[in-house]
Amino acid sequence: MQWDRFFEDLEDQLDSEWEAERAALDTEAERLRLARLSLRERLVSHLGDRAESVPSIGLVDGTALAGRVTAVGADWLALAGATRRGDGAVVPLASIATIGMAQTDLLRSARGDAAHPRPRLAERMTLGFVLRDLVRKRAQVTVSVAGGLELCGTIDRAGEDHLDLALHEWGTPRRGELVSGYRIVPYAAVLRLRIQAPVRLG
Secondary structure, X not given: OHHHHHHHHHHHHHHHHHHHHHXXXXXXXXXXXXXXXXXXXXXXXXXXXXXXXXOEEEEOOOOEEEOEEEEEOOOEEEEEOOOOOOOXXXXXXXXXXXXEOOHHHHHHHHHOOOOOOOOHHHHHOOHHHHHHHHHHHOOEEEEEEOOOOEEEEEEEEEOOOEEEEEEOOOOOOOOHHHOXXXXXXXXXXXXXXXXXOOOOOO
């Protein structure tokens, strides 16, 4: 009888040690997973109607934006309804200082979004790719750059690391007589682009 109890105690001890070891392995695996988790991957969890809250985006210049995340590229995100006029905005990830969201969305974004496979094409779409698409569509934009300057016009060209902007008033077409000047803007200086709705990116 004593031997039976001894072996039962031994089995319980081994089970406890095994559970503790497995929990430690699970914890370490979770740490490794989180260490590889990118900001972009967390933002993907906010695409469309997946999020319970509308994220608030704080930019490095102190500007605050709020809008529904409609696309996430390699180095940018798109927001719908991010301005008072309801226009869309493209925000380089490098210009984001903070992101506010509900706790449920925060935790879900940290867990990853296995239920929604990441769109591989969007992962490869850089800011330059999106800007070249806006060139093709002749979309009117307002480019906010470091220092508080806002430039309104149409992007004529989008290079590897900069864009050419023809300046004209918002709501007017890009015609030679209406263009007031031209600016070369490095992508690194762009905080956000306001896009006249509706424009489909990509």
